[in-house]
Amino acid sequence: MSKEDFGGGSLLIAWQLKGKNVLIIGGGEVASQRIASILVTDAHITVISPIEGLNPRTKQLIESYAHRITHYNRVFFGTADFEGMDMILTALDDVEISRAICQMSRAAKIPVNAADIPDSCDFYFGSQIRDGPLQIMISTNGNGPKMANLIRRKVEKALTGIEGEAIAKVGELRERLKVRAPGVGGAIGKRRMKWMTNLCNAWTLEDLVLLDGETMEKLLDEGWENDCVPSPATLGSRQQSSINGIFPRWGTAYAPTIGLVVGVLCATLVIISKRR
Ligand SMILES: C[C@@]1(CC(=O)O)c2cc3[nH]c(cc4nc(cc5[nH]c(cc(n2)[C@H]1CCC(=O)O)[C@@](C)(CC(=O)O)[C@@H]5CCC(=O)O)C(CC(=O)O)=C4CCC(=O)O)c(CCC(=O)O)c3CC(=O)O
Ligand SMILES: NC(=O)C1=CN([C@@H]2O[C@H](COP(=O)(O)OP(=O)(O)OC[C@H]3O[C@@H](n4cnc5c(N)ncnc54)[C@H](O)[C@@H]3O)[C@@H](O)[C@H]2O)C=CC1
Numbered sequence: 001m002s003k004e005d006f007g008g009g010s011l012l013i014a015w016q017l018k019g020k021n022v023l024i025i026g027g028g029e030v031a032s033q034r035i036a037s038i039l040v041t042d043a044h045i046t047v048i049s050p051i052e053g054l055n056p057r058t059k060q061l062i063e064s065y066a067h068r069i070t071h072y073n074r075v076f077f078g079t080a081d082f083e084g085m086d087m088i089l090t091a092l093d094d095v096e097i098s099r100a101i102c103q104m105s106r107a108a109k110i111p112v113n114a115a116d117i118p119d120s121c122d123f124y125f126g127s128q129i130r131d132g133p134l135q136i137m138i139s140t141n142g143n144g145p146k147m148a149n150l151i152r153r154k155v156e157k158a159l160t161g162i163e164g165e166a167i168a169k170v171g172e173l174r175e176r177l178k179v180r181a182p183g184v185g186g187a188i189g190k191r192r193m194k195w196m197t198n199l200c201n202a203w204t205l206e207d208l209v210l211l212d213g214e215t216m217e218k219l220l221d222e223g224w225e226n227d228c229v230p231s232p233a234t235l236g237s238r239q240q241s242s243i244n245g246i247f248p249r250w251g252t253a254y255a256p257t258i259g260l261v262v263g264v265l266c267a268t269l270v271i272i273s274k275r276r
Contacts, residue, residue, distance in 0.1 A: 039068065044069075086111075160205060222235070
């Protein structure tokens with residue numbers, strides 16, 4: 001990044017909303033997308049909208065997640081509705097009410113997003129790719145939402161589909177490592193970070209996906225304790241790096257199918273040669 005690149009952007013962060021309260025004012029199509037995005041975070045959702053204004057997906061989400069979504073069948077009353085809220089989203093077909101809500105939210109110091117007024121938003125939503133713990137957001141910073149949607153499709157095609165699973169395994173391994181070598185910061189923190197970095201550099205996604213609890217402990221015994229990163233092949237039967245070497249991207253997914261096809265071909269050749 002050159003010096004001239006600073007400025008004109010927005011902060012991309014993974015906002016932790018678990019246990020927080022999010023108010024959504026409006027219950028139409030955009031609100032249904034907001035509800036889905038917020039449900040992922042384990043926040044509690046309050047939706048304010050007259051029932052006749054709810055679109056079918058919003059209705060279905062409110063019914064299916066009744067324990068996590070409180071719906072008030074009425075219009076927005078005013079700042080009394082902000083009580084206890086940590087975030088406010090408007091998805092209204094009335095820009096004047098939306099603008100007024102933004103002003104009230106700002107006065108109450110609660111972050112606000114208005115679907116119809118980019119200039120009044122404290123933050124924007126983006127096009128999302130989710131695969132377990134992997135979260136990718138594409139943002140055009142308000143310039144072209146449809147372009148964000150199109151670029152998301154391109155990025156989706158570039159992924160193998162096993163990144164999320166591999167990251168989840170790395171997460172589990174990091175937890176086990178912290179149990180074995182506890183402590184925050186200092187020399188232990190440095191050593192943990194170096195070891196994890198070396199492991200992630202050396203192992204493929206396919207290698208990581210194959211890790212189970214037992215192999216993780218073995219990896220820590222042989223790797224962490226001896227300050228080295230063993231190759232997957234040395235760690236036991238589930239780590240079949242030879243398959244991954246031949247089919248690095250689809251080894252785990254297609255290896256059984258490829259084995260079956262090769263087997264059937266061989267059997268056919270044997271039958272044909274016997275008939276002759
Ligand atoms: C500023 C922002 C505020 C915010 O919503 O946070 C905003 C604002 C507005 N969007 C409008 C229109 C459309 N929005 C979409 C779609 C999405 N919009 C999303 C985000 C954002 N939209 C934020 C900026 C994000 C960024 O810049 O990257 C996405 C990425 C995420 C999401 O909404 O969750 C989601 C795609 C998700 C996906 O597919 O993955 C489509 C396409 C479609 O529906 O298929 C259209 C029609 C085509 C078009 O206009 O491009 C209008 C009306 C404009 C008008 O009246 O002319 C406004 C208001 C305005 O711009 O004035
Ligand atoms: N940011 C984005 O990605 C997009 C934004 N938009 C904009 O978002 C806005 C909402 O779009 P849609 O959801 O499609 O509209 P919609 O017409 O489907 O929904 C509007 C909702 O607002 C509710 N409502 C109206 N007045 C209310 C009040 N005083 N209190 C509580 N609820 C009230 C209605 O009951 C209804 O549920 C529009 O202004 C549109 O231009 C549209 C597409 C994408």
